[in-house]
Amino acid sequence: MVRMTGLMTAAVALTLALGAPGVADAKDYLLGSQLPLSGNLARVGQGMSEGIAVAVDLANKQYAGKHTFKVTTIDDETSPAKGVAAVEKLIAQGVVALTGGYGSNIIGPASEAAQKAGMVYMTSGGVTPDLTGRGYKTFFRINNTEGYAKAMIGLLGDMQVKKVSVVYLNKEATSNLAKQVQADLSAKGVTVGMHEFDGATSDFKPLLNKVKLQDRPDAIAMVGYENDYVGVLRAAKVLKPDVKAVVGVWSLATAQMAKEFPDLMENVYGTSMLPYPVEFTQPEAIEFSKTYARLFNKEPDYLGQFGYVQTKLLIEAVLRADEAGTLDKGGLADELRKTDAQTLIGRVTFDEKGDNPNFSHRMGQHQQGKVVLVWPPEAANGKMNFPARPW
Amino acid sequence: MLSLTLQALFSGVLAGGYYAMVAVGLALVFGTMRIINLAHGELVLLAAYVAYAAESQYGLNPVMAIPFALVIVGASAALVYALLSRIDQDREINSLILTFGLGIILTNAVLMIWAADIHSTTAPWFQESVVVADTLFAMRSEVVFFVGGLVLMAGVHGWLNHSWQGRAVRALSSNRNAAKLMGVNPRRTEILSFLVAALLATFAGIAIYTGKTIFPSLGHVMTVKAFIITVLAGMGSIPGVLIGAVMIGCIESLTVTYVSASLQELAGMILFLVVLFVMPSGLFGGRKAIAR
Numbered sequence: 001m002v003r004m005t006g007l008m009t010a011a012v013a014l015t016l017a018l019g020a021p022g023v024a025d026a027k028d029y030l031l032g033s034q035l036p037l038s039g040n041l042a043r044v045g046q047g048m049s050e051g052i053a054v055a056v057d058l059a060n061k062q063y064a065g066k067h068t069f070k071v072t073t074i075d076d077e078t079s080p081a082k083g084v085a086a087v088e089k090l091i092a093q094g095v096v097a098l099t100g101g102y103g104s105n106i107i108g109p110a111s112e113a114a115q116k117a118g119m120v121y122m123t124s125g126g127v128t129p130d131l132t133g134r135g136y137k138t139f140f141r142i143n144n145t146e147g148y149a150k151a152m153i154g155l156l157g158d159m160q161v162k163k164v165s166v167v168y169l170n171k172e173a174t175s176n177l178a179k180q181v182q183a184d185l186s187a188k189g190v191t192v193g194m195h196e197f198d199g200a201t202s203d204f205k206p207l208l209n210k211v212k213l214q215d216r217p218d219a220i221a222m223v224g225y226e227n228d229y230v231g232v233l234r235a236a237k238v239l240k241p242d243v244k245a246v247v248g249v250w251s252l253a254t255a256q257m258a259k260e261f262p263d264l265m266e267n268v269y270g271t272s273m274l275p276y277p278v279e280f281t282q283p284e285a286i287e288f289s290k291t292y293a294r295l296f297n298k299e300p301d302y303l304g305q306f307g308y309v310q311t312k313l314l315i316e317a318v319l320r321a322d323e324a325g326t327l328d329k330g331g332l333a334d335e336l337r338k339t340d341a342q343t344l345i346g347r348v349t350f351d352e353k354g355d356n357p358n359f360s361h362r363m364g365q366h367q368q369g370k371v372v373l374v375w376p377p378e379a380a381n382g383k384m385n386f387p388a389r390p391w
Numbered sequence: 392m393l394s395l396t397l398q399a400l401f402s403g404v405l406a407g408g409y410y411a412m413v414a415v416g417l418a419l420v421f422g423t424m425r426i427i428n429l430a431h432g433e434l435v436l437l438a439a440y441v442a443y444a445a446e447s448q449y450g451l452n453p454v455m456a457i458p459f460a461l462v463i464v465g466a467s468a469a470l471v472y473a474l475l476s477r478i479d480q481d482r483e484i485n486s487l488i489l490t491f492g493l494g495i496i497l498t499n500a501v502l503m504i505w506a507a508d509i510h511s512t513t514a515p516w517f518q519e520s521v522v523v524a525d526t527l528f529a530m531r532s533e534v535v536f537f538v539g540g541l542v543l544m545a546g547v548h549g550w551l552n553h554s555w556q557g558r559a560v561r562a563l564s565s566n567r568n569a570a571k572l573m574g575v576n577p578r579r580t581e582i583l584s585f586l587v588a589a590l591l592a593t594f595a596g597i598a599i600y601t602g603k604t605i606f607p608s609l610g611h612v613m614t615v616k617a618f619i620i621t622v623l624a625g626m627g628s629i630p631g632v633l634i635g636a637v638m639i640g641c642i643e644s645l646t647v648t649y650v651s652a653s654l655q656e657l658a659g660m661i662l663f664l665v666v667l668f669v670m671p672s673g674l675f676g677g678r679k680a681i682a683r
Binding site for chain 1: 394395398399402403405406498499502506507508509510511513515518520528529530603604606607608612644645647648651652653654655656
């Protein structure tokens with residue numbers, strides 16, 4: 001009897017050692033992330049970093065006992081040169097792929113360094129068409145200028161405005177988006193006034209005075225970042241131009257802005273995938289939100305959401321490529337091109353240039369301390385206040 | 392056209408007031424010690440963040456936070472001075488390196504303590520409109536702190552010209568050895584000028600918190616702007632700083648109005664270079680120009 005038990009134990013141990021896939025194939029995967037955690041883009045870099053951390057945490061939970069995932073993050077300090085150095089260092093550390101990057105001017109050279117090393121670079125932090133226009137085989141992103149422009153144009157179209165003043169930051173991504181909005185609105189017969197500003201601008205009154213006295217628009221469209229929006233809205237609040245709506249893009253219709261600047265934000269529109277307070281109905285989204293709250297003790301924002309989606313898709317492709325035995329033979333890019341997934345930001349597929357042609361944003365409006373989704377109609381969870389000014 | 396020009400000039404003068412508040416502290420320290428304190432903008436930023444902490448955590452009006460900010464910024468300035476005073480070789484270049492490094496440390500400390508989010512006062516009183524003759528528009532905070540800044544700068548100017556300590560600062564700036572022979576204690580005078588610069592930095596920080604947005608990398612931007620204005624004015628000239636700052640503010644505003652907002656920094660730099668080309672010592676520069 002004792003001998004029989006011993007034989008059975010040995011047989012089970014041998015089976016587990018040789019045949020059980022969950023144990024024999026268990027691997028540790030190291031992802032690399034290059035992000036601006038200090039400098040001008042620190043706020044957005046940290047937001048994306050949180051989303052990446054949630055994706056890694058959930059992947060470790062999903063594949064517990066089979067695989068483990070880790071992410072090594074290097075701060076590029078909002079500097080293109082340091083972005084390249086970070087990518088090179090991460091590749092030298094043996095990462096399987098890169099997720100992160102913020103700012104088209106930083107992502108450009110950083111992803112070029114990754115391309116030279118044959119390393120996949122996945123991002124949601126640079127939307128300029130030039131990035132995918134290079135045709136790099138290893139470059140992927142889940143969002144783009146077209147998706148933001150579509151949302152802004154769609155909302156302004158529904159408002160039936162005739163004159164729009166576009167106030168935009170002179171960076172690559174913001175200029176590209178502003179020019180696309182100008183082209184699309186002009187094609188629809190809308191008169192567009194373009195007003196470029198520099199990142200160092202802190203007093204927008206002279207610029208808004210031009211808008212007020214010369215353009216006399218129905219709506220003001222802002223393309224910039226948080227501190228630019230606050231400057232423009234404060235100047236507008238003082239000058240009170242006779243407009244029907246103030247519309248912006250990223251980093252505007254967020255919980256952060258609703259909490260930090262309640263007196264400025266009322267009735268302002270911005271791109272937003274999520275309403276605030278966040279309302280999730282899908283199981284995956286609920287899990288994401290809970291994990292985000294557990295790790296960071298706050299509600300998720302769009303930056304976290306994008307960081308999560310890009311990293312989740314990357315992890316899934318890494319596993320597929322490894323199972324196919326092509327991970328270390330450049331097969332990850334091919335696996336990513338096979339992606340066709342419904343995600344928290346909608347359907348994601350990648351074309352030959354690594355762009356996601358399905359990407360389209362939603363528009364939210366600040367209403368009494370909340371962000372209500374108002375466009376497109378099928379995603380709306382409330383009614384649009386229009387005409388309505390923030391002052 | 393006239394409305395645009397008047398508003399541009401009005402905005403430029405108010406912006407110049409902000410710039411001058413930051414730059415005068417830098418000029419004062421330079422005048423006394425011949426040191427460019429590259430951490431000065433970060434001290435301004437620190438004051439702004441103290442105001443933010445006081446408002447967000449204790450509900451204090453930003454103006455009421457001035458005493459707390461003054462203590463913290465004053466202590467930080469004293470620490471900067473203590474480190475600078477240990478330099479005994481190649482003081483000019485080593486102090487630049489040291490204060491640049493201290494600026495980076497302060498920026499990262501702000502980032503670690505308060506994160507990278509942008510902040511500004513939530514008190515609506517500061518953002519209410521001030522309208523003059525239905526043509527000139529400003530925020531209340533801009534006008535209040537412009538006037539307050541002028542009073543403070545006039546006070547510093549008067550202190551430099553009419554008090555014993557102020558004259559000691561000027562004497563030290565003029566001839567260090569002669570000042571020592573006349574009974575001036577250089578260390579005490581230098582730290583006094585650092586503390587007065589901290590007072591100006593505190594006031595500037597509160598002004599910026601109430602009228603603009605603050606974020607960790609702002610300190611460096613302010614240092615660069617203050618440095619340009621200090622050089623434009625003539626190194627160490629305090630009245631010149633105010634005029635130089637207003638000139639920069641006005642040229643920037645006019646560029647925004649009549650050319651492009653994205654060229655405003657370039658316009659300021661062109662003015663700076665033209666002035667230096669024509670007047671290499673700056674607008675009011677002499678080698679020892681403090682408080683003239």
